[in-house]
Amino acid sequence: xxxxxxxxxxxxxxxxxxxxxxxxxxxxxxxxxxxxxxxxxxxxxxxxxxxxxxxxxxxxxxxxxxxxxxxxxxxxxxxxxxxxxxxxxxxxxxxxxxxxxxxxxxxxxxxxxxxxxxxxxxxxxxxxxxxxxxxxxxxxxxxxxxxxxxxxxxxxxxxxxxxxxxxxxxxxxxxxxxxxxxxxxxxxxxxxxxxxxxxxxxxxxxxxxxxxxxxxxxxxxxxxxxxxxxxxxxxxxxxxxxxxxxxxxxxxxxxxxxxxxxxxxxxxxxxxxxxxxxxxxxxxxxxxxxxxxxxxxxxxxxxxxxxxxxxxxxxxxxxxxxxxxxxxxxxxxxxxxxxxxxxxxxxxxxxxxxxxxxxxxxxxxxxxxxxxxxxxxxxxxxxxxxxxxxxxxxxxxxxxxxxxxxxxxxxxxxxxxxxxxxxxxxxxxxxxxxx
Numbered sequence: 001x002x003x004x005x006x007x008x009x010x011x012x013x014x015x016x017x018x019x020x021x022x023x024x025x026x027x028x029x030x031x032x033x034x035x036x037x038x039x040x041x042x043x044x045x046x047x048x049x050x051x052x053x054x055x056x057x058x059x060x061x062x063x064x065x066x067x068x069x070x071x072x073x074x075x076x077x078x079x080x081x082x083x084x085x086x087x088x089x090x091x092x093x094x095x096x097x098x099x100x101x102x103x104x105x106x107x108x109x110x111x112x113x114x115x116x117x118x119x120x121x122x123x124x125x126x127x128x129x130x131x132x133x134x135x136x137x138x139x140x141x142x143x144x145x146x147x148x149x150x151x152x153x154x155x156x157x158x159x160x161x162x163x164x165x166x167x168x169x170x171x172x173x174x175x176x177x178x179x180x181x182x183x184x185x186x187x188x189x190x191x192x193x194x195x196x197x198x199x200x201x202x203x204x205x206x207x208x209x210x211x212x213x214x215x216x217x218x219x220x221x222x223x224x225x226x227x228x229x230x231x232x233x234x235x236x237x238x239x240x241x242x243x244x245x246x247x248x249x250x251x252x253x254x255x256x257x258x259x260x261x262x263x264x265x266x267x268x269x270x271x272x273x274x275x276x277x278x279x280x281x282x283x284x285x286x287x288x289x290x291x292x293x294x295x296x297x298x299x300x301x302x303x304x305x306x307x308x309x310x311x312x313x314x315x316x317x318x319x320x321x322x323x324x325x326x327x328x329x330x331x332x333x334x335x336x337x338x339x340x341x342x343x344x345x346x347x348x349x350x351x352x353x354x355x356x357x358x359x360x361x362x363x364x365x366x367x368x369x370x371x372x373x374x375x376x377x378x379x380x381x382x383x384x385x386x387x388x389x390x391x392x393x394x395x396x397x398x399x400x401x402x403x404x405x406x407x408x409x410x411x412x413x414x415x416x417x418x419x420x421x422x423x424x425x426x427x428x429x430x431x432x433x434x435x
Contacts, residue, residue: 001019001020001023003024003027003033003037003041004037006020006023006024006041007037007040007041007044010041010044010045010048011040011044011047011048012048013048015050015051015053015054016050016054016057017057018057021054021057021058021061022057022061022064024038024041024061025058025061025062025064025065025160026061026065028160028163028164029065029066029159029160029163035167038163038164038167039167039171039173042164042167042168042171042173042176042179043171043172043173045173045176045178045179046172046173046175046176046179049176049177049178050178052223052224052227053227054178055178055181055182055220055223055224055227056223056224056227056228058178058182059181059182059185059186059189059224059228060186060189060228061160062158062160062161062164062182062183062186063158063186063189063190065158065159065160065161066155066156066157066158066159066160066190067155067156067157067190068157068190068192069109069155069157069190069191069192070136070192071107071140071192071193073140073144074105074107074140074143074144075105075144076103076104076105076283076284077104077105077194077195077282077283077284078105078106078107078192078193078194078195079099079104079105079106079193079194079195079196079197079279079282079283080106080107080108080188080191080193080195080196080197081095081196081197081198081199081275081279082184082188082196082197082198082199083198083199083201084184084198084199084200084201084206084207084208084217085201085206085207086201086205086206086239086242086243086351087117087205087239087242087243087247087351087352087354087355087358088117088242088243088244088245088246088247088252088354088380089201089243090123090243090244090246090252090255090256090259090268091199091243091268091271091272091275092108092110092120093120093123093124093252093253093256094256094259094260094264094268094269094272095272095275095276095279096108096148096150096312097148097260097305097306097308097309097312098260098272098276098296098299098300098305098308099148099276099279099280099283099296100146100147100148100308100312101147101299101304101305101307101308102280102283102285102286102292102295102296102299103147103285104147104279104280104283104284104285105143105144105147105148105283106143106147106148106149106279107139107140107143107149107192107193108120108148108149108150108151109150109151109152109153109154109191110132110150110151110152110153111152111153112152112365117247117248117249117252117355117358117359117363117364117372117377118249118363118364118365118372118374120150121150121152122249122372122374123249123250123252123253124150124253124313124318125249125374126249126250126253126329126330126374127253127313127318127319127322127329128318128319128322128328129317129318129319130313130316130317130318130319131316131317132150132151132152132316133152134149134151134316139151142315142316145315146308146311146312146315147308148308148312149312149315149316150312150316153191157187157190157191158186158187158190160186161182161183161186161187164179164183165183177213177216177217177220178220180207180217180220181217181220181221181224182224184198184221185221185224185225185228188225188230189225189228189230193230194230194231195230195231195232195279195282195283196225196230196231196232196233197232197233197234197235197275197278197279197282198218198221198222198232198233198234198235199234199235199237199271199275200214200217200218200221200234200235200236200237200432201214201236201237201238201239202214202236202237202238202239202240202429203238203239203240203241203351203425204239204240204241204348204349204350204351204352205239205240205241205242205350205351205352205354205355206239206351211236211429211430214236214429215236215430215432218234218236218430218432219234219432221234222234222432222433231282233278233282233431233432233433234431234432234433235271235274235275235278235428235430235431235432236428236429236430236431236432237271237274237427237428237429238425238426238427238428238429239351240348240349240351240384240425241348241349241351241354241383241384241425242349242351242354242355242380243265243267243268243271244259244264244265244267244268245265245379245380245381245383246377246378246379246380247354247355247358247363247377247378247379247380248358248361248363248375248376248377248378248379248398249330249363249372249374249375249377250329250330250331250374250375250377251377251378251379251398252377253322253326253329254326254329255268256309257306257309257322257323257326259272260300260305260306260309261300261306262300262301267427270427270428271427271428273293273296273297274293274428276292276293276296277289277290277292277293277296278292278431279292280292280295280296306323309323310323329375330374330375331375332375332376332377332398332399332400333399333400334397334398334399334400334401334402334404335396335397335398335399336396336397336399336404336408337393337395337396337397338393338394338395338396338397338408338411338412339391339392339393339394340382340388340389340390340391340392340393340394340415340417341390341412341417342390342417343388343389343390343417344387344388344417344418344419345385345386345387345388345417345418345419345420345421345422346382346383346384346385346386346388346394346415346416346417346422347384347416347417347418347422348384348415348416349380349383349384349414349415349416350413350414351414353410353411353413353414354378354380354395354411354414356410357378357397357407357410357411357414358376358377358378360406360407360410361373361376361377361378361397361398361399361400361401361404361407362376362400363376363377373400375398375400376398376399376400377398378395378396378397378398378407378411379395379396379398380394380395381393381394381395381396382394382395382415383424384422384424384425385422385423385424387421388417394411394412394415395411397411
């Protein structure tokens, strides 16, 4: 086989076979196929796309390019959740103990986030003593015992995807549904999950800004998952404004605790119930998503979800007293209010601008070398559809420095206030199952 022939084949809109895709990914991972040829193929895929079988084969070739996590020692159907990212996306902190409370094993491997706020691990490390440095045997034992554990990503997972992702970033081929879907799904499959629930975001704070492309991505990922033997479903949810109220690591932990207690923001609770229902259903603990939801609501009401969260924290060295006394979480020195310049109704919030404001405070990483301040962030006081009086607080800033003018300006610009009443956007637009 010659790479140039395969580039021409895809350029002309023809389908690549499994053997050809394996040849490409293996050769590229080993350095036998140069970046310039892989760039040409990526551009050919960008314009000609791939059929469902090609997408599945591409995904599995990337899975096979590196290590695979073996979760076979964990009893039951292991269900994973993946979000395509957003602002104030606290769902994993709620979902992991919530779903585990019903006996579905949640063996979560998470990273440290770049961008607006930290990843799931950074947020959990707001809890004094909590750590993710546990070996595979201990990880499996914790999940078997408590049905939930979180560990940092380790090993050489999907090296082909890492190389290809970096290449796409500098060749104008990031926005390919095929390449996005295979990238996401390769990591989920290599991580060992039996079933996968996807939260595909759409709106100003999401990668997929419009609903049509979000649906297309969701369907592509669901098809890939089911084509390679993983039960996969997707929810398309709104990210035209931050989810919940909190954006910042310790602030989001506190909000997750409130939600597990049944006292959190209604949009965060609703999304967690929707995603959790599919996780419990795919995990074989309910005969329908509807009955799964009823069970989830019950473990929130009876306190079992919150107790599972405490057990999870304790098992990984965390101080569980923060659940009943959140003031033990990292606290910022200063708070500032961003006040409304006019009265009216909030008609829009640029979620990505709110995220940028949180990152400038130190809640997120601009680069891998950046140090996160776990205490800082922002708390929204008004969301789309809410009425507001002149001088009333739109957002509270939590900061460890006194100069927050730039942050205030960004938040002020992110809010649009109009005179007429406005309806809040829907939280969930659609669900996608295998065709």
